[in-house]
Structures are given as C-alpha cells and as structure tokens.
Amino acid sequence: MLQTKIHNLILKNPVMTASGTFGYGEEFADFIDLNRLGGIIVKGTTGERRQGNPYPRMAETPSGMLNAVGLQNVGVETFCNEVYHRIKDLDTNIIVNVSGSSIEEYCKTASMIDALDRIPAIELNISCPNVKKGGMGFGTNPDMAAQVVSEVRKVYHKTLIVKLTPNVTSVVDIAKAVENAGADSVSLINTLLGMAIDVEKQRPYLSTITGGLSGPAVKPVAVRMVWQVAHAVKIPVIGLGGITCAADALEFLMAGAKAVQVGTANFIDPAVTMKIIDGLEEYCRRHGISDINEIIGII
Amino acid sequence: MRKQITDFTIVEKQVFNETYFTLKLQHPGILPEIKAGQFVEVEVPGNKQVVLRRPISIHDVDTDNNTITLLIQVVGKGTKTLSNMKEGDTINMVYPLGHGFSLEGEKVLLVGGGAGIAPLLHLSKCLNLKGIHPVILLGGRTKSLIPIQKEFEPYGQVCFATEDGSLGEKGLVTQHSMFSRDYDHIYTCGPTPMMKAVARHALDKGIECEVSLENMMACGIGACLCCVVDSDQGHKCVCKEGPVFNAKQLTNWINNK
Numbered sequence: 218m219l220q221t222k223i224h225n226l227i228l229k230n231p232v233m234t235a236s237g238t239f240g241y242g243e244e245f246a247d248f249i250d251l252n253r254l255g256g257i258i259v260k261g262t263t264g265e266r267r268q269g270n271p272y273p274r275m276a277e278t279p280s281g282m283l284n285a286v287g288l289q290n291v292g293v294e295t296f297c298n299e300v301y302h303r304i305k306d307l308d309t310n311i312i313v314n315v316s317g318s319s320i321e322e323y324c325k326t327a328s329m330i331d332a333l334d335r336i337p338a339i340e341l342n343i344s345c346p347n348v349k350k351g352g353m354g355f356g357t358n359p360d361m362a363a364q365v366v367s368e369v370r371k372v373y374h375k376t377l378i379v380k381l382t383p384n385v386t387s388v389v390d391i392a393k394a395v396e397n398a399g400a401d402s403v404s405l406i407n408t409l410l411g412m413a414i415d416v417e418k419q420r421p422y423l424s425t426i427t428g429g430l431s432g433p434a435v436k437p438v439a440v441r442m443v444w445q446v447a448h449a450v451k452i453p454v455i456g457l458g459g460i461t462c463a464a465d466a467l468e469f470l471m472a473g474a475k476a477v478q479v480g481t482a483n484f485i486d487p488a489v490t491m492k493i494i495d496g497l498e499e500y501c502r503r504h505g506i507s508d509i510n511e512i513i514g515i516i
Numbered sequence: 517m518r519k520q521i522t523d524f525t526i527v528e529k530q531v532f533n534e535t536y537f538t539l540k541l542q543h544p545g546i547l548p549e550i551k552a553g554q555f556v557e558v559e560v561p562g563n564k565q566v567v568l569r570r571p572i573s574i575h576d577v578d579t580d581n582n583t584i585t586l587l588i589q590v591v592g593k594g595t596k597t598l599s600n601m602k603e604g605d606t607i608n609m610v611y612p613l614g615h616g617f618s619l620e621g622e623k624v625l626l627v628g629g630g631a632g633i634a635p636l637l638h639l640s641k642c643l644n645l646k647g648i649h650p651v652i653l654l655g656g657r658t659k660s661l662i663p664i665q666k667e668f669e670p671y672g673q674v675c676f677a678t679e680d681g682s683l684g685e686k687g688l689v690t691q692h693s694m695f696s697r698d699y700d701h702i703y704t705c706g707p708t709p710m711m712k713a714v715a716r717h718a719l720d721k722g723i724e725c726e727v728s729l730e731n732m733m734a735c736g737i738g739a740c741l742c743c744v745v746d747s748d749q750g751h752k753c754v755c756k757e758g759p760v761f762n763a764k765q766l767t768n769w770i771n772n773k
C-alpha cells in the first residue's frame with residue numbers, strides 16, 4: 218500500500234530520515250524498529266574528518282531551530298571501514314549524504330561509497346549553509362551545480378540524489394540544471410539561512426552568527442518549492458522540511474514528492490517516524506486508497 | 517541501558533521560591549536502573565514557543581516507589597511552563613540519557629552551584645551505597661538560591677558558601693575552608709566559571725575531578741551534534757559522551773575563558 222520508488226530504489230514506504238538529524242540510525246535503535254523505515258540518510262560525509270563549527274551550534278526559534286553544526290563527521294574512510302560495518306545489515310535503504318568543499322572532494326567520497334554493496338544511493342549535498350567554502354556555493358548557481366553533478370556522475374554508478382538549497386531565487390532553475398547533468402532524483406529543502414540574537418547578552422546565539430533554519434517553521438516554504446520542482450522536472454522529487462506528522466508528509470506527497478524525509482521532528486519525538494508511517498496507512502485505509510502513488514502529485 | 521520514552525505522572529510538586537521547584541514523577545511501571553549524573557529530556561507541553569525538549573538532571577531516584585525527582589530552576593520559557601504544571605499532570609520524558617559519574621574515590625568532595633546541585637543528591641546516595649561519605653559543598657549568591665539543603669544531611673558533611681554570607685561561609689565555593697582540604701576525588705556541577713575554577717584546582721593538585729556539563733541540546737541522544745564541548749580529543753557530544761567528563765580530558769575547555 219505504501220511502497221514507492223525513487224529511480225532504482227524500492228522504498229517500503231515513503232518515510233525516510235533526513236541527514237544530520239538521525240546520526241547513523243543507531244542512536245534511534247532503542248526507540249524504533251529501524252527496518253520499518255523507507256530509508257535512512259546518514260550524516261553528511263566528507264573526504265576528510267571534520268571538526269565542524271565551534272559551540273554554540275544551535276538556538277531554538279519560533280516553531281523551529283537554527284543549527285550551525287558545520288558538517289562534523291568522521292570522514293569517508295572511517296565511514297567505509299567502521300561505521301558501514303555496523304549498519305550495513307539493516308533491512309532498509311541506507312543512503313549516504315555526501316558533502317564537500319571541492320569537486321575533487323565530492324568525487325573522492327562518491328567513488329569510495331560506490332564500492333559499498335549495501336549503499337544503494339547517495340544524496341549529494343550541494344546545499345549546506347554551514348561551511349565557509351563550497352557547500353551551498355555549488356547549490357546556488359545552476360552552472361556550478363551542473364558541473365559538480367556531472368563530475369560525480371562519472372564516478373558514481375548507483376542512484377544519485379541531489380539535495381537542493383532553498384536559499385536561491387529560482388529553485389526550479391537549479392533542479393533543471395542538475396537533472397540535465399545526470400541526477401536521478403532531487404531532494405529538497407535543506408535549511409533556510411537564518412539568524413537570531415540574544416538581546417540580553419547582546420550577541421548572536423550561534424558561534425557562526427548565521428545558521429540553518431529547520432523544523433515546522435519552514436514547512437510552507439518547503440511544500441511550495443517541492444510543488445514547483447515536481448512540476449518542472451521528470452525525475453522523482455523527495456520532499457522535506459518541517460514534517461512532524463502524517464498530515465505534513467501527505468502535503469508533500471500531494472505536492473508531488475515521491476518520498477519524504479523527517480528531520481528536526483526526530484529530536485522532538487525519537488519515535489515520530491513510526492507514527493508517521495502508521496498515520497499514512499491509516500489515511501489510506503480511511504480514504505480507500507490501495508496504493509499511495511494514487512495521491513502523489515494530485516495538486 | 518536501553519533508553520525509553522515514557523509518560524510520567526507528577527505525584528508531588530514542591531515550590532521553594534520563584535526560581536526553584538521540584539517535581540516528583542511516577543513511572544507507570546518499573547523504573548529502569550538510573551546512574552548518578554544521567555539526565556532526562558523533558559517535553560514541555562502546552563507552549564507553542566517551545567518545540568524542543570529540555571535536558572534536566574535526575575535529582576533523586578526512589579526505586580521502591582518507581583519515582584524520580586527533578587530539581588528545576590526557572591530561567592526561560594520552557595522551565596517557566598514546567599513550573600506551572602500541577603500534581604496529576606503527565607510529562608513525557610526520554611531517558612535515561614548520558615553517562616553518569618564514576619562513583620570512584622575515597623576522600624570525596626562534591627561541589628554544586630545553582631541548578632547544578634540537582635545531580636548531586638542522587639550522587640550522594642549512590643556514593644553512600646559504596647560506603648563513601650562525601651563532603652558536600654553547595655554554593656550560591658544568596659541563601660534562597662540554594663534550594664536543597666537538609667536533604668543532603670544524611671549522606672555526608674554538608675557545608676555552604678554564599679556570596680552575601682546569608683548561609684555558611686561568605687564567598688565563593690573555591691574560597692570555602694573545606695574546599696582545599698585533602699581529597700582524592702572531586703565531583704562538580706554548576707555554573708561554567710565555577711566548574712572551571714574547581715577543575716583547575718583539582719588538576720593543579722593532581723586530584724581526580726569529574727565535571728557535569730550543561731551545554732545547549734537539541735536531541736539529547738547523540739544524533740544532531742549540537743551540544744559539543746571542545747575536549748582535548750576534539751569535539752565530543754555532551755549528551756552522549758558526557759554530560760560527565762573527567763577534567764583531564766577537558767584541559768582546553770578549562771583553560772579557555
């Protein structure tokens with residue numbers, strides 16, 4: 218009833234977890250059955266180990282939060298040699314979010330992940346607002362976005378998802394550019410660039426001054442962008458941004474997303490993904506829907 | 517220890533003043549083992565301004581009655597909302613989180629300040645079970661900001677330091693006459709400048725010292741990497757690898773103003 222497809226990937230249901238909000242999945246094993254998920258997008262992984270930005274890295278804002286983690290991760294080698302072996306036997310799609318500061322770095326990481334049997338896809342993060350060099354730089358310019366995607370395409374042979382930033386004038390232009398460059402799917406949105414100031418201490422909450430906004434506050438922006446992109450490209454779209462319940466996920470599906478990702482909501486309720494899957498089943502039963510694909514893109 | 521998400525019921529609320537209150541919370545079944553220094557992530561119901569859970573130390577544990585107690589200081593919107601909750605209300609918590617204190621040492625000193633006093637009660641009790649009776653030094657600006665006093669008495673030698681002299685000796689905890697006695701292990705939780713001063717003293721004297729950090733958190737379970745401390749081995753998650761750290765791992769942090 219809930220099965221969907223993203224390029225060659227079969228998802229048990231459309232509910233995946235968003236990169237950077239779900240660790241490597243293991244952190245949630247006490248709370249949920251990870252094998253019930255449609256997929257897990259693990260932490261942003263770079264060519265070398267990264268320390269990330271200094272503390273403080275987060276601030277709560279109305280209906281959301283700002284973060285400035287800055288891609289702290291163990292690096293692709295440790296991922297392949299250690300982390301991969303701990304998680305590879307999970308019965309779900311494990312997708313690695315590949316981040317970087319240069320085309321060479323993206324290609325190095327992508328080709329190393331290509332060799333891992335149990336990783337059927339990567340999500341190319343050309344949209345991180347929290348690193349000084351590269352990151353969002355690639356995702357805000359259609360030519361640069363196309364260039365990085367076509368280079369990675371040469372070394373990566375499985376499903377290539379490209380994650381888009383909302384911090385652009387026309388997300389549709391970027392989506393089309395990466396589609397033409399060989400992307401198999403696009404996911405959106407990454408965080409919105411934001412800022413908050415502690416007026417008592419008279420300084421910004423984040424060590425980096427600005428950071429990425431996520432959570433329920435961003436959902437209407439995300440739904441709008443997913444709807445625009447879904448109407449403009451032929452490749453499948455994955456929608457995310459502020460999803461906390463089945464009704465939120467349904468908005469994205471109706472707007473044209475073939476699957477969704479849940480991010481910040483995992484912090485609020487570590488078991489939220491299971492409730493969303495249950496809620497989607499319940500919705501389908503209540504509306505006499507035998508295949509979730511019937512409602513995808515109906516708007 | 518397996519982490520859980522559980523609805524607890526408030527069975528007792530004690531209000532000390534505008535700033536401090538405690539909530540005694542009943543587990544619906546059998547409470548799992550809780551180590552001294554572990555914490556909970558509390559959902560704050562009924563305030564749309566608060567989306568994330570709030571990390572709070574486990575102040576006291578009663579395994580016979582399956583209750584835990586939290587000692588909370590009102591500092592902002594989340595803790596204010598919690599202070600308005602009543603006996604009979606339910607609170608959803610993710611717990612037990614983090615690594616606790618080691619319970620090591622023979623001549624032991626506990627140093628607490630402000631809401632950092634919270635984890636020290638369960639710690640005192642756990643130390644007693646190992647036959648250790650610590651010196652418990654509690655500090656604050658003034659008497660009313662040291663909400664929990666008598667509760668500690670059965671578990672060690674309790675002494676106080678207040679900046680205005682309204683309770684115990686006048687001055688900071690590090691100026692207290694009991695502070696520089698001969699100890700082999702110090703445990704501390706409280707305001708950052710206090711913990712740094714205590715840890716610096718311990719490192720200088722070669723005393724083992726464990727500090728319990730209170731960094732801002734989003735997930736509390738090691739998934740978001742928001743809560744890191746700049747340890748000597750790089751950024752470490754306070755929620756998962758802490759909140760308790762041996763001071764020897766934190767010389768960067770201790771010496772950084």
Ligand SMILES: Cc1cc2nc3c(=O)[nH]c(=O)nc-3n(C[C@H](O)[C@H](O)[C@H](O)COP(=O)(O)OP(=O)(O)OC[C@H]3O[C@@H](n4cnc5c(N)ncnc54)[C@H](O)[C@@H]3O)c2cc1C
Nearest residue numbers: 570571572573587588589592593594595631634730731732
């Ligand atoms: C492991 C751990 C254990 C803790 N144990 C206790 C406890 O037992 N009792 C207790 O009262 N508090 C404890 N705290 C601190 C408590 O989590 C914060 O005071 C609380 O989250 C503030 O929420 P708020 O919505 O009231 O404040 P907000 O409205 O979010 O913020 C108000 C002000 O408080 C500051 N603030 C918010 N969170 C923190 C924090 N974590 N540390 C320092 N300043 C903060 C903000 O910068 C802001 O200036 C603990 C924190 C951690 C990480």
Ligand SMILES: Cc1cc2nc3c(=O)[nH]c(=O)nc-3n(C[C@H](O)[C@H](O)[C@H](O)COP(=O)(O)O)c2cc1C
Nearest residue numbers: 235236237261284342406407431432458459480481
């Ligand atoms: C703490 C945190 C860390 C994140 N790290 C990454 C990352 O490494 N790579 C990435 O592509 N997106 C990252 N994101 C963005 C999320 O994957 C997601 O796009 C965004 O948060 C919007 O979804 P949400 O509102 O459901 O959280 C991060 C978000 C948060 C809150």
Ligand code: FES
Nearest residue numbers: 734736738741755
């Ligand atoms: S609060 Fe999320 S990793 Fe510590």
